[in-house]
Amino acid sequence: MRTLVITGGTQGIGKALAQHYLTRGDRVVVIGTNQNKGEALLAEANRLSASDRCSFLPADLSSPTVTIRLADQLRTRYPSIDALVLGAFRYQIRRQETAEGVERTFALYVLSRFLLANELRTALERAPHPVIVNLCGTGGKGGWLHWDDLQLRRQYRPLAATMQGARANDLLGVAFTDEHSDSPVRYVLHNPLFVKTGLAEPFRQPTRTALSIITKVFATPVDKAIQPIIERIDTPPRPALSAFRVDRMIDITGPAFDRNAARQLADTLRNLIINRTDD
Template identity: 50%
Template sequence: MGRTIVITGGTRGIGRALARHCANLGDQVVAVGSSEEGGGRLREEVPEARFVRADLSSLRQTRDLVERLSAEYPAIDALVLSAFRFNPARVVTEEGFEHTFALYVINRWLMAHGLRGPLENAPTPVIINLCGAGQSGRIRWDDLQLKDRYRALAATVQGARASELLGTAYASERTKYVLYNPVFVATGLHEPFKQPLRGLVRVASALFAQPVAKAVPPIAALIDRPPTEPLTIWKKGKPIDLAVDPDEARRFEETVRTLVRSVLV
């Protein structure tokens, strides 16, 4: 039997293209998304993949998903973290978190830690965190939920920096952690914007973005042959050096753990 690959955000864009690639190789693919519409598209395009619906901006739904996947899949070869939503205006989840922080930061931490057991049962397990690593993002330590002057870009680059810190804190000899920045891939990036920005992003995407099909092979190669180091950082198929302060990483992880405990008692 093929490998088991779990892809959050596996119903669109890079995640769905990767789902198709892996399913074609005979892997058992589990693709998670929040909408039935996305699930329907996945069923049409990658009928071999299994769709699981969950709103991953919800800590409770993420916890339930992790429990379900752990019970159903004793070994998971790869966990691909690709669920993301660009929020032009500030959105607050039912559990009281700024949406980008809930989905891009807390969910990724919960998935990686919650599935540690099944990952460690696989022969060469890997976590691929698709994010904006290496873009000089920063954490707003004084306002993590961006209550004061929300800006979508600030939320996005904070999430990217959070991935760098949480990847550093994860550091496991057994399950390799890969931070992968695909840089600029044509996945419908214009959709969240209003005109005239929508038109501009659409044109920029048509001119400069990489087609999804081209973005997938280097990511798939990291699943086939995970790096030997516990943490590696990649930009568009090339490894990059990035200094991350381990103390800041520990401090940030502890902060996320505390936020999680405030909901999941």
């Protein structure tokens, strides 16, 4: 039986993956913030006679303190982890800071993914074919890292924050495989493109209705969107780092995957953690 940790597993792509692996007989640990959604997943696991293989761990991953504690708990409970799926995300309309003083989009989309991959690495390395799948926006040209103001204090725009996160996640994959070049962990960056999930939820009316309609008409159904992700989890690619847009493998030699930028980001994140967390 394999063990999968899925952040953002209470909804959308993460939830569909959780259901798939529970049906397949694996152990699934789901992270999210919403107790009702977590309980709904546990009820579903019960229907699948998989209660003993499904856990919901409520945790607000926008808090680095909570994320570090969660990783500690995960390592203790699951000494060997086969797959870590990084899927937790929330579109943040207004700039907000966490209790540690970190801008929330950056904290959830970038810092928590950096922390979890690094804190769970040793547990992953005990599995026979370990893989990290980071659901992000690989290799696109939109957005950039605002190096002089990563937390967008001067001007916060939700789309700029999201696109910065997408670019940063590509670099997280580069930094991880650069720093742990001997590790058996395969790091997969995967952009599922436009998928029928909770995209419209954070928006106010009338944007929410408009987005719901666009999603209904144009987005890929979630059951279809998870198929290439399942392939990557079941048969991790050979290279330490790979990037995909749905089925298409992306070239990772371009500027979006620059090693110096990746190192700079990893150093910045480490400094941020040292300065902002209390343990």
